[in-house]
Amino acid sequence: MPLYEHVFISRQDLSNAQAEGLVEHFSTVLADNGGKVVESEYWGVKTMAYKINKNRKGHYALLKSDAPASAVQEMERLMRLHDDVMRVLTIKVDVHGDGPSVQMQKRDDRERGDREGGFGGGERRERPSFGGDRGERGDRGGDRGGFRR
Numbered sequence: 850m851p852l853y854e855h856v857f858i859s860r861q862d863l864s865n866a867q868a869e870g871l872v873e874h875f876s877t878v879l880a881d882n883g884g885k886v887v888e889s890e891y892w893g894v895k896t897m898a899y900k901i902n903k904n905r906k907g908h909y910a911l912l913k914s915d916a917p918a919s920a921v922q923e924m925e926r927l928m929r930l931h932d933d934v935m936r937v938l939t940i941k942v943d944v945h946g947d948g949p950s951v952q953m954q955k956r957d958d959r960e961r962g963d964r965e966g967g968f969g970g971g972e973r974r975e976r977p978s979f980g981g982d983r984g985e986r987g988d989r990g991g992d993r994g995g996f997r998r
Contacts, residue, residue, distance in 0.1 A: 850884065851941055853914045853921055857928055858907035858936040861894060868908035871933060876912065878924045884916020887945055892952045901935045909952070913945045 857875075859868050869891050876886040892909035901907070914921070921939060928937045948954075 850915050850917055852887075852943070852945055853916060854940050854942055854945070855912040855914065855921075855924070856909065856938045857912075857934055858897070858901070858909055859933045860902075860935060861904045861906040861908065863908055863933060865891075865893075865908075867933075868910065871908075871931075872910045872912065875924055875928060878927055879912075879914055879916050879920050882916070882920030882923050884914055884920040886912055886914050888913040890950055890953055892950075904935065907935060911950055911952070 855875075857871075859871055863871075872889050872891060876889060879886055888911075890911040892911065894906050895909050896906050897904070916924075925937055925939060928934045
């Protein structure tokens with residue numbers, strides 16, 4: 850069977866127990882339809898980048914499943930109908946990662962020095978120079994386009 854990862858966000862005014870109850874509820878939906886949940890994680894309340902349904906925060910949860918497509922479709926359908934679930938994301942993966950997700954790892958494990966490649970790994974480089982410093986722009990006397998000091 851295909852492997853999936855599901856992340857969903859539930860309303861901020863739920864208690865932790867209610868949010869974890871949603872994880873259990875949707876795990877049983879998958880199990881009832883021929884799938885199984887390999888691992889589930891409750892990430893807690895996190896601040897979102899923008900408001901969703903007048904909520905600034907939400908309870909985040911992750912489900913890693915091994916289920917047929919029909920079971921995933923049924924679970925997503927029920928999630929979208931549920932009043933407490935605000936967003937759902939399902940991704941089909943080739944292999945489930947070992948150990949906890951990045952959200953569950955300790956903060957000091959994710960420090961910039963521990964990353965490989967990208968912006969955090971390697972030596973520090975100077976910023977590229979685009980046209981020199983501000984002193985080369987010359988005198989800008991006169992009116993500054995309506996801006997007054």
